[in-house]
Amino acid sequence: MTITRRGFLSWMGVAAAGALIPDDAAAARADQHFPGHPDSAGVLHDITRCIGCRKCEAGCNQVSKLDPPDRPFDDLTVLEQPRRTRPEVFTVVNQAATPNGRLFVKTQCNHCLEPACASACFVKAFKKTATGAVTYDASLCVGCRYCMIACPFNIPTYEYDRPLTPRIRKCDLCHDRQLQGLPPGCVAVCPTEALNFGPRTALLDLARRRILDHPGRYVPHIYGEREMGGTSWLYLSGAPFTSVGMREDLGELPASAFTASVLENVPIIVGLWPVLLTGIYAISKRKDAIAEQERQAAVATALAKAQDQTRDQLANVKKEYLAEKEAAIQKAVKQALADAASKEPTADV
Amino acid sequence: MQTSLGGIGAFFLIFGLLGLAWGNAPIPINQRADAIHIDLAAEPSSNLLQSAAKKQMPGVDFFHDRHTQALEGDNCRTCHLTQEDRLIFLFKRLDSSDPEVDREIYHTSCIGCHNDRASAGTSSGPLRGNCRGCHSRGPKTASSWVPLIFGPSIHSRHESAELIPPDPGTQTNCGTCHHQYDAAIQKTAYIKGEENACQYCHPAQASVGGQLTRPNRFGIFKPALLPLSSESPEPTVLEDPPDQSIRFMSAAAHDACVACHRQLTVTHNRTTGPLNCAGCHTAEAQAKIRILETVPRMKRNQPDATLMAAWLDRDDLTPQSILTEINPVPFDHMAHEGHASQSTSCRHCHHSSLNACSDCHTRGGAARGGWIDLNQAMHGLESQRTCIGCHRGPTTARADCAGCHTSRPQPGFQDQNCRICHGVDRTTLPTPPLVKTAKTDLAAQAVSTRKSARKALGTLPPLDQIPDRVRIDALLETYEAVDLPHRKIIQELDRRIQTSGLAQTFHSDPLTMCAGCHHHSPADLKPPKCASCHSPQQAGPGDGRPALIAAYHIQCMGCHRQMGIEKPQATACNECHPTREK
Numbered sequence: 001m002t003i004t005r006r007g008f009l010s011w012m013g014v015a016a017a018g019a020l021i022p023d024d025a026a027a028a029r030a031d032q033h034f035p036g037h038p039d040s041a042g043v044l045h046d047i048t049r050c051i052g053c054r055k056c057e058a059g060c061n062q063v064s065k066l067d068p069p070d071r072p073f074d075d076l077t078v079l080e081q082p083r084r085t086r087p088e089v090f091t092v093v094n095q096a097a098t099p100n101g102r103l104f105v106k107t108q109c110n111h112c113l114e115p116a117c118a119s120a121c122f123v124k125a126f127k128k129t130a131t132g133a134v135t136y137d138a139s140l141c142v143g144c145r146y147c148m149i150a151c152p153f154n155i156p157t158y159e160y161d162r163p164l165t166p167r168i169r170k171c172d173l174c175h176d177r178q179l180q181g182l183p184p185g186c187v188a189v190c191p192t193e194a195l196n197f198g199p200r201t202a203l204l205d206l207a208r209r210r211i212l213d214h215p216g217r218y219v220p221h222i223y224g225e226r227e228m229g230g231t232s233w234l235y236l237s238g239a240p241f242t243s244v245g246m247r248e249d250l251g252e253l254p255a256s257a258f259t260a261s262v263l264e265n266v267p268i269i270v271g272l273w274p275v276l277l278t279g280i281y282a283i284s285k286r287k288d289a290i291a292e293q294e295r296q297a298a299v300a301t302a303l304a305k306a307q308d309q310t311r312d313q314l315a316n317v318k319k320e321y322l323a324e325k326e327a328a329i330q331k332a333v334k335q336a337l338a339d340a341a342s343k344e345p346t347a348d349v
Numbered sequence: 350m351q352t353s354l355g356g357i358g359a360f361f362l363i364f365g366l367l368g369l370a371w372g373n374a375p376i377p378i379n380q381r382a383d384a385i386h387i388d389l390a391a392e393p394s395s396n397l398l399q400s401a402a403k404k405q406m407p408g409v410d411f412f413h414d415r416h417t418q419a420l421e422g423d424n425c426r427t428c429h430l431t432q433e434d435r436l437i438f439l440f441k442r443l444d445s446s447d448p449e450v451d452r453e454i455y456h457t458s459c460i461g462c463h464n465d466r467a468s469a470g471t472s473s474g475p476l477r478g479n480c481r482g483c484h485s486r487g488p489k490t491a492s493s494w495v496p497l498i499f500g501p502s503i504h505s506r507h508e509s510a511e512l513i514p515p516d517p518g519t520q521t522n523c524g525t526c527h528h529q530y531d532a533a534i535q536k537t538a539y540i541k542g543e544e545n546a547c548q549y550c551h552p553a554q555a556s557v558g559g560q561l562t563r564p565n566r567f568g569i570f571k572p573a574l575l576p577l578s579s580e581s582p583e584p585t586v587l588e589d590p591p592d593q594s595i596r597f598m599s600a601a602a603h604d605a606c607v608a609c610h611r612q613l614t615v616t617h618n619r620t621t622g623p624l625n626c627a628g629c630h631t632a633e634a635q636a637k638i639r640i641l642e643t644v645p646r647m648k649r650n651q652p653d654a655t656l657m658a659a660w661l662d663r664d665d666l667t668p669q670s671i672l673t674e675i676n677p678v679p680f681d682h683m684a685h686e687g688h689a690s691q692s693t694s695c696r697h698c699h700h701s702s703l704n705a706c707s708d709c710h711t712r713g714g715a716a717r718g719g720w721i722d723l724n725q726a727m728h729g730l731e732s733q734r735t736c737i738g739c740h741r742g743p744t745t746a747r748a749d750c751a752g753c754h755t756s757r758p759q760p761g762f763q764d765q766n767c768r769i770c771h772g773v774d775r776t777t778l779p780t781p782p783l784v785k786t787a788k789t790d791l792a793a794q795a796v797s798t799r800k801s802a803r804k805a806l807g808t809l810p811p812l813d814q815i816p817d818r819v820r821i822d823a824l825l826e827t828y829e830a831v832d833l834p835h836r837k838i839i840q841e842l843d844r845r846i847q848t849s850g851l852a853q854t855f856h857s858d859p860l861t862m863c864a865g866c867h868h869h870s871p872a873d874l875k876p877p878k879c880a881s882c883h884s885p886q887q888a889g890p891g892d893g894r895p896a897l898i899a900a901y902h903i904q905c906m907g908c909h910r911q912m913g914i915e916k917p918q919a920t921a922c923n924e925c926h927p928t929r930e931k
Contacts, residue, residue, distance in 0.1 A: 044890070049903065049907075051902075051906060051919035051920055052919075052920060053919070053920045053922075076920055183887065187887070188887075190899070191898060191899065191902045192899055192902045192903055192906065193887065193895045193896065193899035193903065196887075196889075196890050197887070197889065198889035198890040198891075199889070199890075202889065202890040202891075203890050205890070206890040206893050209893060210893070213758030213759060214755065214758065214759060215759050216745055216759075217745075217755060
């Protein structure tokens with residue numbers, strides 16, 4: 001099979017157009033929102049109801065079998081300092097001074113519908129399960145900590161103090177308890193139902209009803225309904241979410257939407273490069289071959305032309321020679337005849 | 350050569366970025382109440398200057414009080430001209446004209462005065478040639494100006510001020526300020542009994558043909574396409590473009606108030622009202638204004654009470670058709686005046702004139718009422734001007750009320766008890782249309798009946814029927830039972846109800862208050878216990894009913910928090926229920 005230049009370029013054009021199509025497809029898939037597994041559970045945290053008693057922290061610590069805390073859970077002075085999740089602390093309550101007074105906010109893994117940690121993990125150590133929980137499998141983890149960088153809520157933590165068997169640690173929405181039909185440990189002990197556990201769709205309805213029933217009590221927004229593509233944890237607040245330390249700049253696209261369009265092009269680029277390079281190589285090879293052919297043809301033509309010239313020259317020379325020879329014979333014949341004529345009378349005498 | 354160009358590029362890049370960083374740093378802005386920003390190029394009428402606005406010098410931050418201090422004494426006429434003995438609050442001219450002409454006036458007069466003072470050796474502002482001395486490009490001085498609310502107390506003090514003489518032939522001095530435009534004589538005149546709020550004619554901002562406008566710097570009406578901030582007061586709707594001579598509130602107030610204060614100060618040689626910017630428009634000065642404890646009622650022919658129902662004025666009614674109408678409201682106008690006087694006076698309800706609500710808010714809605722029909726104007730939930738909207742305001746805003754009212758869903762229109770307001774039995778009325786006096790008499794009678802009935806009934810059931818203490822022991826696990834001082838709580842809540850006429854009116858039944866905690870079930874002296882509806886275990890979101898433990902905590906702590914009761918703290922578990930010994 002021979003590849004012509006025109007044929008190759010038109011083929012490449014088709015391939016390039018094909019490479020562009022997946023971009024649209026990726027965008028279409030980014031719009032295709034994953035609303036969560038059907039009937040998957042979540043928790044509604046009503047910040048206006050939280051009294052900052054830290055019972056949820058104690059409940060989490062107990063059911064997750066975590067290390068005992070440095071200071072007991074009924075010591076509320078720890079609220080004076082802002083805190084974050086740690087390898088041995090899956091959830092913390094922080095207080096925030098807001099325009100509407102002091103509010104308490106519980107922080108833990110939000111269990112995104114399309115988790116950023118899972119999309120960043122290249123060994124599939126994170127999994128969004130049908131219960132709603134984002135679980136972690138330490139046996140797969142290679143310890144790259146990409147999940148910690150990917151998480152927009154700064155939740156996953158790393159066991160830096162276990163150099164041989166470090167794990168990523170975070171709330172798993174009490175996945176095992178859920179499978180036994182139990183609510184998460186934090187929800188079970190909340191004395192004011194600032195935490196409600198149940199199907200995410202039912203929690204959304206409950207949150208909307210609270211906003212409608214109590215105009216003025218809530219900021220009319222359910223945090224987590226759409227943030228980062230939606231999270232299993234939902235929040236109601238009596239003050240702007242930024243003022244209670246929650247990010248409002250995250251947008252509504254899941255983390256995977258930002259990388260999908262790029263990553264989707266990897267196969268086609270990997271597939272297209274050999275074809276492209278082979279094509280370029282074939283074109284340059286064919287160019288050489290054509291040049292060689294043309295050179296040989298030119299040489300042959302030049303040679304033939306030279307031979308013709310030589311032949312013509314030889315013919316001319318031969319012709320001149322024969323003419324001269326003829327002339328010489330003629331001259332000699334004339335001379336002989338002349339000589340013979342002069343001698344004849346003498347013979348008669 | 351290449352290298353040196355690159356070096357220069359890097360230099361500019363680095364210092365350019367530093368410049369950006371500096372540029373973004375917050376610069377403290379001086380705050381003054383007397384800062385007037387003069388910027389002729391930004392004037393809405395300044396088409397010429399506006400087109401080339403970028404080539405103009407920046408505007409000038411002018412500090413009025415600094416100038417009056419420097420000039421000392423009765424100095425207004427140094428800068429302001431007078432017309433018929435009245436000061437014109439424009440700089441050195443009777444009316445603003447072409448911005449280029451005005452600019453000349455500023456340059457000649459400001460700099461001229463500065464130069465004169467400098468040559469006389471006194472303190473002066475920037476001199477000729479020092480353009481940037483006034484036209485500073487630096488951060489604009491932020492105005493700390495606050496509007497003065499001319500409330501009922503200040504109004505009353507003016508009414509009784511001895512320096513303000515009574516109107517000819519009367520005992521009152523209302524005509525000194527109040528006037529209305531008489532088109533026949535093309536002048537303003539005072540008509541007793543028809544006084545209105547200044548804003549009805551002198552709007553703070555106005556909407557003409559749907560286009561919002563507001564006064565330019567001089568307060569003279571000139572339509573401007575300036576964006577209006579949401580904090581601005583509600584615009585007055587003017588159906589026709591007003592006369593050019595109608596002054597906006599800012600101009601009218603200064604013409605009337607400051608000019609009068611000045612005149613009285615000069616003639617009586619004693620301190621009267623404020624003359625400088627800071628005297629009225631700083632928070633400190635406003636805090637010093639004496640507020641009367643009891644403000645006498647303003648009298649302007651208003652009824653003490655009147656019957657309200659749109660159908661009362663119809664003349665096609667029969668005794669039969671009246672039965673299908675709703676009971677009229679005996680509206681206690683006098684009680685509402687007292688309440689409105691604590692905020693913004695009559696304008697709280699009567700926003701664009703002191704006419705009856707139904708003049709603009711007709712039954713079917715009309716343009717002059719903003720297409721808000723009478724029903725909406727009375728019952729709308731969103732506005733603070735409607736009856737229901739205003740009544741439910743304090744239920745969440747006032748700590749005394751918020752304890753009960755915020756824990757339960759805010760009632761919608763369908764949850765209202767119509768009869769509390771619509772209290773006059775329509776079958777007992779004479780056949781409409783009723784004349785005004787008949788309405789006021791009937792209403793006054795109904796209001797007094799309601800008041801005496803309320804007094805006789807009280808707001809509480811007999812004390813012996815209210816349990817003194819209630820032991821809450823439905824969930825004994827970690828903690829002991831709660832010994833709730835039930836009667837004490839109710840008595841305290843009742844004491845707070847007695848401080849508010851609104852609360853007394855709407856807690857008309859002695860059992861009404863019980864529903865604050867014993868909600869959803871019909872009011873009864875023996876309500877079912879909480880555990881009847883609240884199950885011991887949380888069972889998912891369901892219908893939103895909290896489990897028993899949360900129901901108790903939400904009810905008690907929510908109420909404490911809303912009412913500002915700091916003890917016991919929500920996290921002090923042992924103060925309500927001691928930890929159980931195991």
